[in-house]
Amino acid sequence: MTTPAPAHQVALPRVPGLGGLYGRGAVASARLAVRGGVRPTSRALPDVTYVVDDVHADADHLTAYQRLLHEPATDALPAGYVHVLGFPVAMALMVRPDFPLPLLGMVHLANRVEQRRPLALGDRLRVRAWARDLRPHRSGTQVDLVTEVAEGGDVAWLGVSTYLAKGVRVPDAPRDESPRPEFTPPVRTGRWELPADVGRRYAAVSGDRNPIHLSPVTARVLGFPRAIAHGMYTASRALADVGAARGDAFTWSVEFAAPVLLPATPDVRVAREGDGHAFTVWHPRSGRLHLTGEVTPLNA
Numbered sequence: 001m002t003t004p005a006p007a008h009q010v011a012l013p014r015v016p017g018l019g020g021l022y023g024r025g026a027v028a029s030a031r032l033a034v035r036g037g038v039r040p041t042s043r044a045l046p047d048v049t050y051v052v053d054d055v056h057a058d059a060d061h062l063t064a065y066q067r068l069l070h071e072p073a074t075d076a077l078p079a080g081y082v083h084v085l086g087f088p089v090a091m092a093l094m095v096r097p098d099f100p101l102p103l104l105g106m107v108h109l110a111n112r113v114e115q116r117r118p119l120a121l122g123d124r125l126r127v128r129a130w131a132r133d134l135r136p137h138r139s140g141t142q143v144d145l146v147t148e149v150a151e152g153g154d155v156a157w158l159g160v161s162t163y164l165a166k167g168v169r170v171p172d173a174p175r176d177e178s179p180r181p182e183f184t185p186p187v188r189t190g191r192w193e194l195p196a197d198v199g200r201r202y203a204a205v206s207g208d209r210n211p212i213h214l215s216p217v218t219a220r221v222l223g224f225p226r227a228i229a230h231g232m233y234t235a236s237r238a239l240a241d242v243g244a245a246r247g248d249a250f251t252w253s254v255e256f257a258a259p260v261l262l263p264a265t266p267d268v269r270v271a272r273e274g275d276g277h278a279f280t281v282w283h284p285r286s287g288r289l290h291l292t293g294e295v296t297p298l299n300a
Contacts, residue, residue: 005049005130005146012052015085015127016092018207024095025103045131045143046098050089055125055149057085062121065205069233070240075121079113079252080236082157084206086147087232090129090161093145100134101143101165104211105222108231109142110162112253116298117156119149126150140166183257183289185282188267192237192281194229196263202233228259234291238279241270245277246295254293258283266290 057077065071071078077085094103119125128148135142142164149157199213211218212228219227235254239246246252260266260281267284270277276296282289 005128005148006047007049008047009049009051009128012050012089012092015052015055015088018088018091018209021088021091021095022103022209025091044098044100045134046093046096048093048096049128049130050092052089052127053124055085055127056123057081057121059121061205068201068205069236077119077121077123078236078239079115079157079250080232080239082115082119082149083111083113083147083159083161083232083236084208085125086127086129086149086157086159087161088207089127090131090145090147093129093131094163099131101141101163101168105166107164107166108161108256109137109164110253110255111232111235112160113251114158114298115156115248115250115252116158117154118248119151119156123151134170136170137164140164140168141170183282183287185267185287185289186269186280188269188284189271190241190268191284192264192266192268194260194262194264194266196227198233199227199229199262202230206230206232208232224259224261226261228261229264231256231291234260234281235293238268238270238281238291238293239295241268241279242277242295245272247297249298250276250295251298252293252295254279254291256291257289260290 062077062081063073065081065084066073069078069080093099130146131143132146133144142162145161145163147159148155203209203213208230212222212224213230214227216226239252265284266281268281270279276294278294280292
């Protein structure tokens with residue numbers, strides 16, 4: 001998963017606030033819509049790496065995350081919580097004037113994390129983020145946002161988030177016409193009770209107040225019938241369900257197939273598979289797949 005970061009680095013004084021970033025993203029998205037959804041230079045990503053030093057977790061914030069995601073109350077930083085710490089740095093790239101895709105309405109397709117060693121409350125972290133690999137998707141254009149978290153000079157956590165801008169086409173790029181795989185629900189091992197406000201509650205913890213997660217009204221503006229759960233909420237909930245069996249160093253990957261409309265009671269399967277654990281989440285009546293993924297010991 002390692003990929004060279006752009007050599008040109010820009011040091012940010014602090015982790016930016018997501019509220020301001022969403023405001024800038026809304027303005028940039030509106031400008032793109034006026035221009036027809038694609039900029040003349042839409043094949044180029046910002047050739048820059050954003051860096052923030054001395055990032056650290058707040059004890060109360062960590063506790064709130066652990067309670068919401070069903071993680072144990074310890075000083076260890078769950079891999080999903082590290083994503084929360086680094087996400088604003090990646091998002092700052094996505095609202096740059098030269099970022100070619102509109103932020104609002106962007107869909108989280110997949111996430112892959114390497115947790116190389118544990119991180120803990122009190123660690124002083126260095127966060128770096130950059131964008132890579134703008135490429136076609138059957139429904140638009142996708143891109144990877146890479147976030148790297150180091151402590152003591154060594155990279156301890158590396159995440160790649162893949163996003164889709166629906167309906168936005170990269171000029172002259174070939175279409176991805178690969179068929180969707182069929183899904184047959186497996187035997188469930190559990191069921192989640194996700195209340196209507198879980199999007200707002202995760203937004204309060206993560207700072208990710210994308211309107212699609214907050215209420216039916218704001219979600220409908222962006223084309224969803226109801227508010228949807230954050231993808232990283234559901235992925236992190238599955239990681240918490242794996243529990244201590246994941247170990248200290250692992251890969252954690254997830255692919256999001258369909259949004260979870262709130263409120264919801266999706267069926268869940270978390271089971272040992274090979275050297276690690278696989279997880280699947282789906283709608284109990286329609287059988288529609290929401291997400292699938294795995295947690296595997298690193299170097300297994």
